[in-house]
Amino acid sequence: MLKKLSLISFITASAFAMHGVDININDKDLELGAALDMGQFINTVEPNTVFVGGRYLKGSEDHSDFTNNNNAYYEASFLMQKPISGSNVTIGLGVKANHTRADFANKTLDFTSIPLGLELGYKLPVATPVPLYLGGKIYYAPEVLSMNDAKSFLEYRINLDVEVIPNGRVTLGYRNIDTNYDVSGVTQNSNYNRSAYVGFKFQF
Numbered sequence: 001m002l003k004k005l006s007l008i009s010f011i012t013a014s015a016f017a018m019h020g021v022d023i024n025i026n027d028k029d030l031e032l033g034a035a036l037d038m039g040q041f042i043n044t045v046e047p048n049t050v051f052v053g054g055r056y057l058k059g060s061e062d063h064s065d066f067t068n069n070n071n072a073y074y075e076a077s078f079l080m081q082k083p084i085s086g087s088n089v090t091i092g093l094g095v096k097a098n099h100t101r102a103d104f105a106n107k108t109l110d111f112t113s114i115p116l117g118l119e120l121g122y123k124l125p126v127a128t129p130v131p132l133y134l135g136g137k138i139y140y141a142p143e144v145l146s147m148n149d150a151k152s153f154l155e156y157r158i159n160l161d162v163e164v165i166p167n168g169r170v171t172l173g174y175r176n177i178d179t180n181y182d183v184s185g186v187t188q189n190s191n192y193n194r195s196a197y198v199g200f201k202f203q204f
Contacts (some may be wrong), residue, residue, distance in 0.1 A: 019051065024173065024199030028060030031197065035079075051079045057177075059193035066190065071101040073177065073192055079119065092119040096139060098153070100192060104183050109149035111179045115141035117155075133161040133169070151187050154178040167203040172196075 019037030024030075033055040039047030054076050061069035081092030094117045102109055117139030124132040141153035159173030174196045181188040 020053075020201060020203050022171070022199055022201040024171070024197040026063075026195055026197045028062050029058065029193060029195055029197065031055065031057045031199070035077075049081060051077075051081070053077045053079070057193065059177075059195075063193050063195040064191050066102060066192075068103060069192075071103075073100040073179075074098065081119065081121075088123040088125060090121040092121075093117070094119055094137075094139070100179060102179070102181060102190060102192075104181065104188065109181050109183065111150045111153075111181060112147040113141035113150045113153040113179075114145045114147075115139035115153050115155065116145070131163040133163070135159045135161065149181050149183070151180040151182045152178075153180070161201065169201040171199045171201055173199070 019040065020033075020035045022031075022033045024033075033053065035051045035053035037047055038050040038052060039045040055074070057073040059069060059073060061067055075096050075098040077094060077096045079092050079094040081090055083090045096115050096117070097112070098115070099110070099112045101111065117137055119137040120135065122134045124134060126132060136156070136158045138156040139153070140155075141150075143152055146152055155175070155177045157173060157175045159171050161169040161171045163169045176194045177192045179190055179192045181190055
């Protein structure tokens with residue numbers, strides 16, 4: 001399964017001139033992400049400003065509130081970003097559509113939401129042999145943007161990237177993904193994944 005997912009990711013990157021691919025892992029979780037820079041395909045869009053992407057996360061119950069977590073997390077995303085003039089800061093506004101499942105009392109519930117979010121990137125102004133980048137993001141979907149059996153959604157992340165080669169980074173990060181369910185009219189606060197990870201980011 002892992003070999004198939006990795007192969008699909010890299011084939012897709014080659015076929016669609018993908019702007020970025022990232023792979024994040026720890027001892028229990030696997031995460032694959034991809035983003036298309038729409039400025040590479042649409043002449044009226046400035047490069048590095050509009051992105052369409054997708055993400056797959058297979059989280060372990062060891063890093064969640066679930067005792068039996070065999071369900072993957074999927075998302076599609078849209079992001080608009082812009083560097084702040086005169087600084088090393090980039091700010092972005094995004095929207096996602098996500099989906100996963102969970103088992104409660106031998107019943108499988110579907111989680112779908114459309115969270116809105118803010119993303120920040122900062123190139124650290126330090127004299128180091130390689131560039132360092134600090135990033136963070138937060139996405140939230142209240143009940144009005146939650147569907148199926150979802151009650152609300154909250155995700156936040158922070159990461160530190162080291163650009164060891166041009167367009168190639170090693171990342172150290174932490175993510176927290178809350179998928180709260182409506183279980184027979186009662187809110188079930190459930191964390192899908194909370195964990196630190198390491199990974200690679202490639203840009204094309």
